[in-house]
Amino acid sequence: LASTAFAIGGLAGWTRFRSQASRGQADDLGGVDLPGSLTGIEIHEGPPVGLNAARVALIQNHVARTWAATAAIVHPGIGMRGADDRARMAKGLADLIDQAGRTELIDEVLLLVRTVPEDGAERDEWIRRHRRPDGPVQARAINDDLQRVLTQASVRTEAFVTIVVPETRIGKAAREAGRGVEGRAQVMYGLMAEVEAQLKGGLGAVAVTWLTSPELAVACRTGFAPGDRAGIVDALLAAANGEDVTADVPWAMAGPSGADVVARHYSHDAWNSISATIKLPVKGAVLGALAPVLTPTEPGERRSFLVAFPILSQAKAARQTASREWAADMGQGLRERARMRSTTKIRDAAAQVRALEAKQARGSAVTRPYAVCTVTVPKTVRVAEYGRRLDAAIRRAGFAPLRLDVSHDVAFAASVVPLGVSLTRTGDA
Structure with a gap:
């Protein structure tokens, strides 16, 4: 049935996406233009909050009837931690889920991690500002060689946490807080404060930054096109130095210029992606068990995964x-x-x-966790080979992979783009 529906959608042109900007029809740069399961997304700017008066982006999904907020987190990792520290962080994760369930508002907690190939943009800017013209030529050559070699072998880790609240739950609380987007923003801000405290406490996060609309647009754009990050970072650094540069990414251009859903992979811009889902085994899994999945095998390869914790209501x-x-x-x-x-x-x-x-x-709280893993490579290489390597990495981690054929677009949106989309459906429980 799924293959038949996919074939019909392909013949009807439903599996092909072309952005309005690529056709010269992007009249509203603030309008969200995303493919597939992200078409119902609308971004609202909440009221100013905090010492910096930041306006946190509120993600409204008209199709799923949910509200979400995404935070970028910085975590020291658990690679060099002992058993006691890992047990404490695992308990902190369980406490986070329990706390989210006790709010009776949060329906799902999404943890998304991306390992992006290092582009060296920050390093290039640092060298440009600190390199002396009268420095030793040999030392300069050694530093350039080290930078070129290490950049190709390095990756950058990006971590996001998203909380999802259904409209059926937030509506009543929003009426008591002022109705409309403002009322829902006040409710979401309270939930964000609770989650942030638990992330910094039990889970040991160093920094938790709730993304504004421009920051979320950058995270979305680099999700579809990892190669664009260097140019965006250069523009942001130039704007920080006082240069007259447009550093923001409009939401009309935050998505891909074109995307095609193929049965065995997902094609977006100059990249191809393959996704697989895994289920928590009966014997359970230790904290950090998915680390081998994030290890790329070749330069230019990006790995990412989403760990979703759909929370059942108490009743x-x-x-x-x-x-x-x-x-x-x-x-x-x-x-x-x-x-x-x-x-x-x-x-x-x-x-x-x-x-x-x-x-x-x-x-x-009672939850049914699952994970979605995705590998993204340029179109100049065979994506099927990297999909096989992803399956092998999942098996080495102790899990059994299931390729999400015919639905790679939904899996990509869930595991790469931090907009609160997941594989959870209404009535799954």
């Missing part, structure tokens, strides 16, 4: 856990009456159900 979680516990007790009683031996798998499943019910009864 729905209570019904599900009660139903599962009743089924486990009924099955155990029938096996005992029939004098059937319970296997280890059955006993473990029953114990897991009872442990889940005990945690839910004590106030813990």
Whole structure:
């Protein structure tokens, strides 16, 4: 059925996207022009907040009927941390999900990480400002050689956290705060403060910056076209030095100039992407288990993944856990009456159900986490080979990959562009 619908969409031209700017029809530069599942996105600027009076971008999805806000975070990582520090951060992540569930507003917490090939833009600007013309020629040559070699072998990590609130939940609270976008902004600001405190506390984030509309547009544009980052950074640095340069990316140009959905990959501008989804195994996963997925294999390759935590409401979680516990007790009683031996798998499943019910009864949130991984490479190389390497990296991490064929555009939007889009659908629970 999915293949038939995809074929019909291809014949009808629904899988091809051409931006209005590429056709010379971009009349409103502030209007969002994005492909696929991002077509219903609208960006609002919230009221000034904080010492810098920043206007945080509020993401409204008219199709999914949700509101979202995205923060860029800086984290020292866990590569050199001991077992105690990792356990503390894992507990901090669990506390973040529990806290989001207790708000009864946040429907989903999305963690997105991108490893972008290093372009050396900041280093070039630093050298331009600090290099002395009378410096030793040999030292200059050595520094240039080191910069050229290390830039090709280096990657830059970008991390984002997005909270998603359904319109059905935020509407009532917004009426008490002033209605409209202003009322919803006040509600979102309160949720953002709670999440930021938990990110800096339990998870150990060094900095949490809620993105404004221009910053979010840059993150969106570099998601579709990683090669554009160097030019954007040069413009931002020039504007910071007082030069008359347009550094902002208009939302009408934040997306790709053209995008095509192919059955086996997603084509956007001069890049191709392949995505795969993974499910948390029954035995669980340790913190940092997805690190091998972010390791690129060739220069110019970008890896990214999204870890989504859809949070069930307390009432729905209570019904599900009660139903599962009743089924486990009924099955155990029938096996005992029939004098059937319970296997280890059955006993473990029953114990897991009872442990889940005990945690839910004590106030813990119930979530079904999943992840989406994406590899992006230029069109000059074979994307199928890099898709195979992505699958191999996922298996080395201890997970089983599932290629999201026929729906790579949705997977790309979820795992690369931090606009609050995920694979979660209404009624999945």
